[in-house]
Amino acid sequence: MSIDQFKYSRIPPEAEALRSEVRTFLADTLKDYPAIRRADSWMGFDAEFSRRLGARGWVGMALPKGYGGSDASPFARYVVIEELLAAGAPVSAHWFADRQSGPQILHYGTDAQKDRHLPAICRGEQYFCIGMSEPNSGSDLASIKTRARREGDKWVVSGQKVWTTNAHRSHYMIALVRTGENSKRQEGLSQFIIDLSLPGITIRPIKDLTGSEHFNEVFLDEVVLDADALIGTEGQGWSQVTAELAFERSGPERFLSSIALIHTLIDAVGRDPDALQAKEIGRLAARLVTLRNMSLSVTAQLAAGENPAWAASCVKDLGAVFEQEIPELAQLLCDIPPTAEGGCDHAQVLAYLTQMAPSFSLRGGTREILRGIIARGLGLR
Numbered sequence: 001m002s003i004d005q006f007k008y009s010r011i012p013p014e015a016e017a018l019r020s021e022v023r024t025f026l027a028d029t030l031k032d033y034p035a036i037r038r039a040d041s042w043m044g045f046d047a048e049f050s051r052r053l054g055a056r057g058w059v060g061m062a063l064p065k066g067y068g069g070s071d072a073s074p075f076a077r078y079v080v081i082e083e084l085l086a087a088g089a090p091v092s093a094h095w096f097a098d099r100q101s102g103p104q105i106l107h108y109g110t111d112a113q114k115d116r117h118l119p120a121i122c123r124g125e126q127y128f129c130i131g132m133s134e135p136n137s138g139s140d141l142a143s144i145k146t147r148a149r150r151e152g153d154k155w156v157v158s159g160q161k162v163w164t165t166n167a168h169r170s171h172y173m174i175a176l177v178r179t180g181e182n183s184k185r186q187e188g189l190s191q192f193i194i195d196l197s198l199p200g201i202t203i204r205p206i207k208d209l210t211g212s213e214h215f216n217e218v219f220l221d222e223v224v225l226d227a228d229a230l231i232g233t234e235g236q237g238w239s240q241v242t243a244e245l246a247f248e249r250s251g252p253e254r255f256l257s258s259i260a261l262i263h264t265l266i267d268a269v270g271r272d273p274d275a276l277q278a279k280e281i282g283r284l285a286a287r288l289v290t291l292r293n294m295s296l297s298v299t300a301q302l303a304a305g306e307n308p309a310w311a312a313s314c315v316k317d318l319g320a321v322f323e324q325e326i327p328e329l330a331q332l333l334c335d336i337p338p339t340a341e342g343g344c345d346h347a348q349v350l351a352y353l354t355q356m357a358p359s360f361s362l363r364g365g366t367r368e369i370l371r372g373i374i375a376r377g378l379g380l381r
Helices: 017-027 047-055 076-087 092-106 111-122 237-249 259-269 276-304 308-332 345-361 366-376
Strands: 130-133 149-151 156-162 171-176 189-195 201-207 212-225
Touching: 017 076, 047 092, 076 276, 092 111, 092 130, 092 171, 092 189, 092 237, 149 171, 156 171, 156 189, 156 308, 171 237, 189 237, 201 308, 237 308, 259 276, 259 308, 259 345, 276 308, 308 345, 308 366
Parallel strands: 130 171
Antiparallel strands: 149 156, 156 212, 171 189, 201 212
C-alpha cells in the first residue's frame, strides 16, 4: 500500500445533479431547525425524518430496485449523505442500515434475509446497530469473546457487546461472534442478524458527557436464534466484517461531525477576521477539502468493487483528528466561552461538540487499531 492508492476522483455529473434537489428539500424541511440540533446530525434520531427520506428514495438508494432501492451509484449516495450531514440533518435512525447493514445483507444474505430486511430499510422503517466492540476487546475485533453454539437447528448466543450505537432504538443488530471452538484469533468468527426483541437480551444505555444516550451495552444471555439468523458463511466473519468496515470508515461522516461548529465559528468571527483567524479558518478549509478528496477516492474504489480497507483507515484516522481539533481551535480563535444552556448558537454548539469530540476516535475503530492497520499496509510492521 502507498499514498498512491488515493487518486483524485470527481463526482460524475449524473450524481452531482442530485445535489440541488437534496438542498432544496433540506432547506424547506429544516428551516426552523436550531443550530444545537444540527450539531447532533448523524447522532440525531428522528424516525419520521428517516421515513420521509425513504419516501424520496434516499435511504438504501444503492440497493437494487427489486428491493426498494434505486440502483444508484455510490457517488449518488455520497452526494445525498454529504448534503444531509452538511445541513445537520437527523440521520441516526436509518444510518447504519443504509451505510453498511443493507449492503452487507445484499452481498452475503440469503434471499429470505434480503426479502425480510431490504425493503423495510429502503422505506426508512427498519433500524440496525452494529455488534462488534466488546469489553476488554475494544476495536481489536479478533479478540472478541461472545460465542454462538449450535443446539439442533438453532444457535444459542451468549456474551456482551459495548459502545453499540443506537442499540436501544434499533430493531436488529448484526453481531460478530465466535462460532469455532478453540479457534485462532481471526478464525472461527461468524456474523448473525439478531432480533433485539428476543428473550435474553438486555440493553443498557451509556450516558455521555452531554447527558445523552447514544452508546449502549448489550448483554446476550443464552439468546436462541433460528438457523437463518446466520449471515454469510459460518467461520468467514472476519473477512465479511473487514469488508464492511471500509464503508464505516471512509464516508463524509468521518470529517463532517463538527461541521456545525465550523459554521457557527465563521459566523461568530464575521466578515473582518484578524490574521490568525483568517489563517486558521483557511487551514481548516484546506484540510476539509483534502479529507473530502481522500474520501471520494475510497468511494471510487468501492464503486469499482475493490476492498480499500487501508485507505479507509487513513480517512477515518485523519478525519477523527481533524474533528477533535475543531472545538479547541474554536476556543482559541473566538472569545466566546462554551455554554450548554443559554448563550448564542456558537456557545451552545461549542459546548456540545467539546463534550462529544472524545467519542469521535472510538467509533469505527480506535486510533491505535487504525494506525496498526496503516503501518501494516505500509510494510512497517
